[in-house]
Amino acid sequence: MSAREPMSPQELEAALRHVGATRYHNLHPFHKRLHSGQCTFEQVQAWALNRYYYQAMIPVKDATVLSRMNSSADRREWRKRIEDHDGTREGEGGIERWLKLTESLGFDRDYVISTRGILAATRFAVEAYVNFCAQKSLLEAVASSLTELFSPGIINERVSGMLAHYDFVSRETLAYFTARPAQAQRDSDFALAYVKQHAKSRVEQDAVIGALEFKTDVLWVQLDALWGAYVAGAIPPGAWRPGEGLQTRESAA
Amino acid sequence: MSAREPMSPQELEAALRHVGATRYHNLHPFHKRLHSGQCTFEQVQAWALNRYYYQAMIPVKDATVLSRMNSSADRREWRKRIEDHDGTREGEGGIERWLKLTESLGFDRDYVISTRGILAATRFAVEAYVNFCAQKSLLEAVASSLTELFSPGIINERVSGMLAHYDFVSRETLAYFTARPAQAQRDSDFALAYVKQHAKSRVEQDAVIGALEFKTDVLWVQLDALWGAYVAGAIPPGAWRPGEGLQTRESAA
Numbered sequence: 371m372s373a374r375e376p377m378s379p380q381e382l383e384a385a386l387r388h389v390g391a392t393r394y395h396n397l398h399p400f401h402k403r404l405h406s407g408q409c410t411f412e413q414v415q416a417w418a419l420n421r422y423y424y425q426a427m428i429p430v431k432d433a434t435v436l437s438r439m440n441s442s443a444d445r446r447e448w449r450k451r452i453e454d455h456d457g458t459r460e461g462e463g464g465i466e467r468w469l470k471l472t473e474s475l476g477f478d479r480d481y482v483i484s485t486r487g488i489l490a491a492t493r494f495a496v497e498a499y500v501n502f503c504a505q506k507s508l509l510e511a512v513a514s515s516l517t518e519l520f521s522p523g524i525i526n527e528r529v530s531g532m533l534a535h536y537d538f539v540s541r542e543t544l545a546y547f548t549a550r551p552a553q554a555q556r557d558s559d560f561a562l563a564y565v566k567q568h569a570k571s572r573v574e575q576d577a578v579i580g581a582l583e584f585k586t587d588v589l590w591v592q593l594d595a596l597w598g599a600y601v602a603g604a605i606p607p608g609a610w611r612p613g614e615g616l617q618t619r620e621s622a623a
Numbered sequence: 624m625s626a627r628e629p630m631s632p633q634e635l636e637a638a639l640r641h642v643g644a645t646r647y648h649n650l651h652p653f654h655k656r657l658h659s660g661q662c663t664f665e666q667v668q669a670w671a672l673n674r675y676y677y678q679a680m681i682p683v684k685d686a687t688v689l690s691r692m693n694s695s696a697d698r699r700e701w702r703k704r705i706e707d708h709d710g711t712r713e714g715e716g717g718i719e720r721w722l723k724l725t726e727s728l729g730f731d732r733d734y735v736i737s738t739r740g741i742l743a744a745t746r747f748a749v750e751a752y753v754n755f756c757a758q759k760s761l762l763e764a765v766a767s768s769l770t771e772l773f774s775p776g777i778i779n780e781r782v783s784g785m786l787a788h789y790d791f792v793s794r795e796t797l798a799y800f801t802a803r804p805a806q807a808q809r810d811s812d813f814a815l816a817y818v819k820q821h822a823k824s825r826v827e828q829d830a831v832i833g834a835l836e837f838k839t840d841v842l843w844v845q846l847d848a849l850w851g852a853y854v855a856g857a858i859p860p861g862a863w864r865p866g867e868g869l870q871t872r873e874s875a876a
Contacts (some may be wrong), residue, residue: 391858393861397860472797490748490840490841490843490844491744491747491748491844491848492849493750493751493840494744494747494750494751494840494841494844495743495744496749497747497754498746498747498750499750501750501754539698540831556678561644563669579718583861586745586860587746587747587861588743588747590743590859590860591743591744591848591859592745594742594744594851594857594859595844595847597851598847598851598855599852602855604652604847604850606840606843606844606847607645607646607839607843608646608651608840622657
């Protein structure tokens, strides 16, 4: 097949699944460490604290994508992502469930929301994702969400592993993940059909694959940074140190 | 002193110098390793390859700042930064001198320029810097350049250390650094005077200090990523591996 000849939709899907099989962050040693019970309490805290920023920016990213869609039908589909994360009323939604997790790990809620303890690498990676969705083509912005094709597997592995190995987590504190697989399935079904329909030329198809590779980088960089700071122990200046940002009797009240 | 009371210009300068003393990347273990001769040839290659992207984007960053300045006098000063990096004719300027360094380390010029082997963390950090200068206030954009206050020291340490310890570098291949201390001195004199003059309220002064902290993060993240990939050995998917991107007899001709 010539490099310029378009792939069939099935070939494109296979190429996208190959990106997942070779670059998704379930292959990262930090993921293995987390779900196999090798993380210390402080390492789980660091993971949840940093990952909060990713969670909190996902609806901002999705609103960016939404603002670029010209079709009501597409926007209705995409809007569900924002609803999932923000909920329909106070106390609901994925971000709120993530804050339940960080609170159950002892963090002060306002400290987590301030994001002042997160790693600079986390911040740069998450902001790169939002900027990508604002600046690249809509097709690439949609394609960059396709890591959700691979997330149900990692979530099941993470939840069962964490419940088996850590007495400081429970089904209730991991409630964020209970809702995710069905949402991710619905969202990735839409996004996969979208890119298979709209990426017709080989140039567009290569851009779609590149967008998914970019997104795997966004996730990988976050785990690399956690590893360097909290497993290897080289905490950068200004980042959270174990014991900081915790609930006091007042803030927990 | 109340938290809201403005600092004097001298106090602001002292606060900025304190950021350098506690967060500048001369404190990073990779810097120590590089200038003390502990880096392998491949680690020096990885450093030069990744740092190329930072060098190449500096005039893009400076053009962004330039586009936000309303005064001819300020623009005339700031323009010098772009001239330093781009030169006045083909074959001149800081980027070209950096490419001389990567070529002397065996890299194919086009491979370096493509940036396809750089670490994702390098890319995200450098792009965060450009976006910061586009999106924050002009005062913060100017302040974020102030790491140049601290660069003459690190450059002298780096050049003398590298010349003493590595037989694969020479004064000629390190020519980039010969020109930098005087340029950095001139540029940081201007930027320091600018922020001392324009940051009058405590809020503005805090923003200036925050901008310099942000910039130290941009530099620190790059060395953290080099350490993780090429010292600890966890090279992320897609990043350069030793032996890749080198000159062939053809490309060196």
